[in-house]
Amino acid sequence: MSTARSLSGLRVLVTRPKDQAEPLCELVEAAGGRPVRFPLLDVRPSARAAEGAALLQGVSEWDWWIFISANAVNQARALGVLRSDGDTPRIAAIGKATADALAEAGITVDLIPEPQSNSEGLLAMPAMQDVAGRRILIVRGEGGREELKERLVERGALVQYAELYRRVPVSTDTETLVDGLRTSAFDMLTVTSGEALEHLYALVPPEDRERLLGTPLVVISERLKNQAGSLGFRYVSVADTASDPAVLQALTDVAAHLTSSRPAPNDGDKPLAEEEKEMTALPEQPAAGEDPQHHKGKAAAPAAPRKSRVAALLGYSMLAAVLLLATAGYFLLQELRSKQEGLGGELNKGDLHVLELSRQVSSLQTQLATLHSQFATLQAQLGTEDSKLERVLGEQSADFRQKLQDTRTELAQAIQAIQRQLSRTHSDVLIADAEYLLGIANQKLHLSGDVKSVLEAMQAADQRLHDSGDPSVFKVREALAEEINQLEAFQPPDIVGLSAKLLAIEAKTRELPLFLPHPDMSKEPRESPKAETGDAVDSPLEQLKELVTVRRSDRPLHAVLTPQEAAGLREILLLKLEMTRTALLRGDDALFHSNLESANAWLNENFDRDSPAFKDIAGDLKAMAGVKLKASFPDISKSLALLRNIEKLRLETDAVTTPPATAAPTTVPPGTEAPGSKP
Known part of the structure; x- marks a missing residue:
């Protein structure tokens, strides 16, 4: 590789996400550099990942899928919507890393922009020119550039986003970054996204940002370069593509520039003393096979002439400086003499100026007196x-x-009027509330007969009338007290007790003997003792007696009942009793008495009247026959009628309580009672 050992000893800050930084770190290490892993972002599923996955599942709805990054491919694979065994639309991948990720997933890539691996390069390709009517899905992360979608929409395409992931800033230890900047531990920086660049800038305190901005930075696009420039980075280099080899090549170029910009050996610009020091400090090395002592003598020979030349130059310089100072002193002395000669003329001119100033002072004093x-x-x-x-x-x-x-007096009067009005309004609200409660009580009494709830409503209404403090409600409260007493003295039928009694009667029917004869299946035959030899004839007779029950009745017997018929007669009686209890709970007086009579008739017709159980049940049914479910409730409408005519009561009260004409009207404070009234 041409870049082998090209980063020798240089420390490179790698800011890619943790699971994506290793390939670049390995390349840096192979080139002799020392990578410093400092992830700034983490890739996580997007909140709209499910929506994007649903779009990817509709394969037949799209003509193109454009994958922006390898992260988009990895997230699609994680969601299970990118399979190599199914049909897919045409695939475009921005960048070699994205194409490699798709190839690893078994997906054939149809279009890769070259040589510019970005949105602009993809838009410049012939396949993306005529896209009118094409349905294109851009698979990417949250946010990002909008240029690709906007340009495709301008060309007539129907474009949507499948945002599968998001970049989240990593809460890293900033001390490592700040300490590295302060100790110059980083020779170069790498940043591959705008979010990472902003996060890096925000992590560094303001007092250390100058060191950050002065460190060479390698980015992967011109857009990032412009963003870095706006933040103040001074040395920004752009990789050809976003791939790791391209980033390594950019780092190599920066390293070469750093090496070439280091201070070169002295070419005549250094002072002679420093050059002499370097030359004496670095003696010439002896040749191979040559005696070091001999070489040392050879090297020391020209040292004396060089030292004498330096001393001569220093002497000439000092002589030139003395001559320069003497010339300057001479010219300065001539200047002082010329100024001394012109001093006499200047003094005469100064006297004239003093006289002029005296006249001006006199004029100003006159003007000052005038101003005084x-x-x-x-x-x-x-x-x-x-x-x-x-x-x-x-x-x-x-x-x-x-x-x-006057205003205070008027305000006090207005406040008193408002207070009186508010007091009256509060009284009216309480009276209206009492009227509502009495209306509810009347309706509830006649509809449901719930005496307890009606009493509670009436007592609450009485308390409202008491709190109103209006003397005109005294008659209403008297009528209401009388109605409450009548309702408390009223005894409604005990529905619950009657229902319990009917349930007890139903339990007793199991013990009622039937009038007609029938075999009693509940009795088990008793085992007869084994007969003796002499009692062989008496044993069958004893067994026959056990099977026969002798009963006497004054009513005609028509038939012998089967066990099923006997059980049916009992069940019919139970059914009639249950119908009676249902009518009781519904409050239907006519149906209750009708079912009660029917049950009583069935009891008399089919069961033994002489048995104790029959007499007990017959007595209970006879006692229930006198119960009336529809009792006449007392009339509680008088108080409500009076309350609805409260205005008439107020006029009557005012006529009684108002004194003669000039007397001021009296008001009863809330909560007090008028003389002679009942509480």
């Missing part, structure tokens, strides 16, 4: 104006004071 008199006059006039101004200010101050007092 004018100033005294103005001062007297100013005193007169001051007295007038004080008098006017006094008069206006008195007027303003009186107006201020």
